[in-house]
């Protein structure tokens with residue numbers, strides 16, 4: 001049994017998809033980020049970075065005590081190694097998955113995250129930052145479109161790299177990017193989106209996600225702002 005400490009955002013969805021794809025038994029512990037539910041000493045024991053998602057594996061492969069894993073790239077690799085699925089054993093296949101997974105967690109996710117921040121959450125308009133991150137968000141999707149013109153999936157075969165990238169691509173419309181203009185990427189979205197595990201994870205997200213997360217332009221209360229981006233989030237780094 002695995003505990004999934006979860007919020008139904010792009011990062012959360014990556015792991016929900018992987019757990020379903022791998023047929024693992026898991027239980028979801030939902031957090032309301034806007035209410036600051038993740039900013040506790042208890043959650044910091046699971047993820048010292050106070051971010052979601054994180055998992056606790058109650059039956060790790062070494063037979064030892066329950067094991068917590070944070071950072072989606074590390075979680076996806078941990079689950080793939082646990083099950084022997086979606087991460088090939090051969091040198092080249094494995095490296096390709098790791099390259100695209102690293103590209104997602106170090107590039108696509110953070111850049112799209114900043115684009116969402118400045119275009120959707122910033123209380124005032126910052127033209128330079130908005131343009132910088134919107135341009136980078138689009139450029140990275142063009143990188144995917146180029147790659148997916150060569151192969152059906154990022155690493156050749158469907159893998160944890162596709163699971164990592166899919167939820168972020170799904171949010172592109174919210175930052176005014178039309179995927180239809182990138183045909184190989186659009187075909188990949190159809191292919192990945194048709195998978196049963198992905199559909200089940202998306203359906204669960206659509207019924208669980210608070211409406212605030214899906215607003216194009218979020219209007220947060222001062223309390224929500226503090227929990228997400230302000231003093232309460234900063235104060236969490238001093239929690240002991």
Ligand SMILES: N[C@@H](CCC(=O)N[C@@H](CS)C(=O)NCC(=O)O)C(=O)O
Pocket residue numbers: 007009010011012033050051052053070071072073105227228229233
């Ligand atoms: N690099 C982290 C990013 C995790 C992350 O930023 N999670 C967001 C939700 S998508 C979060 O917890 N935000 C809450 C906050 O910043 O207070 C990962 O890949 O796991």
